[in-house]
Amino acid sequence: MKALVFNGPKNIQYESFDDPIITNNRNLILKVEKCSICGSDLHMYHGDVIGTKLDYSQPMPKFCTGHETIGEVVEVGSGVSKHMIGDRLVIAGGKGCGQCKRCLRGEINLCEQSGLGGDVGAYGIMPGLNGGHAEYLEVHFADISAVKIPGGVSDEQAILLTDALATGYYGVKMANVKPGDSVAVIGQGPVGLMAAEAALAVGASRVYCIDPDEARRNLSAHFGGIPLSPAEAIERIREDTNGIGIDAVIEAVGVGPTLKQAVRLLRWGGSLCVLGILQKGTELPLQIMQAKSLNFHAGIAGVVNLWEELIPLVQGGRIQGKGVFTHEFSLADGAEAFRLFDAHEDGVIKVMMTL
Numbered sequence: 001m002k003a004l005v006f007n008g009p010k011n012i013q014y015e016s017f018d019d020p021i022i023t024n025n026r027n028l029i030l031k032v033e034k035c036s037i038c039g040s041d042l043h044m045y046h047g048d049v050i051g052t053k054l055d056y057s058q059p060m061p062k063f064c065t066g067h068e069t070i071g072e073v074v075e076v077g078s079g080v081s082k083h084m085i086g087d088r089l090v091i092a093g094g095k096g097c098g099q100c101k102r103c104l105r106g107e108i109n110l111c112e113q114s115g116l117g118g119d120v121g122a123y124g125i126m127p128g129l130n131g132g133h134a135e136y137l138e139v140h141f142a143d144i145s146a147v148k149i150p151g152g153v154s155d156e157q158a159i160l161l162t163d164a165l166a167t168g169y170y171g172v173k174m175a176n177v178k179p180g181d182s183v184a185v186i187g188q189g190p191v192g193l194m195a196a197e198a199a200l201a202v203g204a205s206r207v208y209c210i211d212p213d214e215a216r217r218n219l220s221a222h223f224g225g226i227p228l229s230p231a232e233a234i235e236r237i238r239e240d241t242n243g244i245g246i247d248a249v250i251e252a253v254g255v256g257p258t259l260k261q262a263v264r265l266l267r268w269g270g271s272l273c274v275l276g277i278l279q280k281g282t283e284l285p286l287q288i289m290q291a292k293s294l295n296f297h298a299g300i301a302g303v304v305n306l307w308e309e310l311i312p313l314v315q316g317g318r319i320q321g322k323g324v325f326t327h328e329f330s331l332a333d334g335a336e337a338f339r340l341f342d343a344h345e346d347g348v349i350k351v352m353m354t355l
C-alpha cells in the first residue's frame with residue numbers, strides 16, 4: 001500500500017509500506033477514506049520528544065503516521081463482535097492493552113500497560129504501531145476503540161471525534177467548567193477552537209479565545225467566543241470579572257509563557273487544564289498556583305469514554321466544528337500538507353486528506 005511514512009524530522013514521505021495484517025483476532029482492517037494531521041504530530045515533525053520514551057531527533061525504524069482517521073471495514077478478526085465488513089468507523093487515536101480495567105472503560109489513555117514499554121499509545125507516533133495516514137490501518141481491539149460513524153455526523157465531524165473535539169471537550173471537563181462559568185481558552189488551533197465551542201455547549205457564560213494569530217482567534221466569534229490577543233487578555237478579563245479573574249482556563253499550547261498567563265488569568269480557587277503537549281523543562285509557576293489554591297490537571301483525553309456525551313452534542317448541533325477544516329489534500333500530497341500545516345501558511349487551521 002501507499003502511506004505517509006516517518007523518515008525523520010521534516011521528512012515525512014508518501015511511499016510504499018507493507019499492508020497491515022490482523023495480528024490479533026480482536027482487531028480489524030480499515031480501508032482509510034479520510035484522515036487529518038494533529039497538532040501533536042508536529043512534535044514528531046520537529047524532532048521533539050513525546051513523553052519520556054519518544055525522541056524523534058534520534059534514528060528509529062520507519063512507521064506510518066496519523067491517528068485521526070475514518071474509513072470502511074474490509075476485514076474483521078474472529079473476536080470482533082460489534083463491527084462488520086462495510087461499516088464506516090471513527091477510531092480513537094490510540095491502542096491500549098485491550099483488557100485492563102481502564103481499557104475496558106474506554107480510558108485507553110490510562111491503560112495499565114502505559115509507560116511500561118511495548119506498543120501501547122497513539123497510532124502513528126512510534127515504530128510498531130502504524131498510523132492511519134495510509135491506505136489501510138489495523139485497528140486494535142476494535143470493539144472498544146472504534147464506533148460506527150453515527151447518523152447526523154459529517155465526515156469532518158467524525159474526524160474531529162477521533163481526537164481534536166474529544167480533547168477539547170476533555171479540557172472542558174477537567175477544568176470543571178460549569179453552567180455560568182467564565183472560561184478562557186489559550187491557543188486557537190483545532191483543539192483550542194473545539195474546547196471553546198464545547199465550553200459554550202455545556203453552558204459557559206463567556207468564553208475568551210486567546211491567540212496571537214488574529215485570523216485564528218477570530219474564527220471563534222462564529223460560535224460565540226470572544227477573540228482576544230494575548231496582550232489585551234489580562235486587562236480585558238480583569239475588567240469583565242470585576243478584578244476577580246476567570247473561573248477556568250483551558251491551555252492548548254503547552255509552553256512556559258502561555259502556562260504563566262493561564263495562572264495569571266485565573267481567579268483564586270479557579271481551575272486550569274493543560275492540553276498542550278509539554279516539552280522537557282517547561283516551567284509552571286507552582287508557588288503562585290499554590291497561593292491561589294488552583295485546581296490543576298494535565299493529561300491526554302481518553303476519547304472513547306467521551307463519545308457517549310459528545311456524539312449527541314454533535315448530532316443535536318450544539319457542537320458543529322464549522323470552519324475548522326480549511327484545506328484539503330490528497331494523501332499523496334501529504335508531505336506538502338504537513339509542511340503547510342506546520343508553517344501556519346495560508347490561514348490553515350486543519351487539513352483534511354482524502355484517499
Ligand SMILES: [Zn+2]
Pocket residue numbers: 038039040041067093163164
Ligand atoms: Zn492528536
Ligand SMILES: [Zn+2]
Pocket residue numbers: 096097098099100101102103110111112113
Ligand atoms: Zn489496558
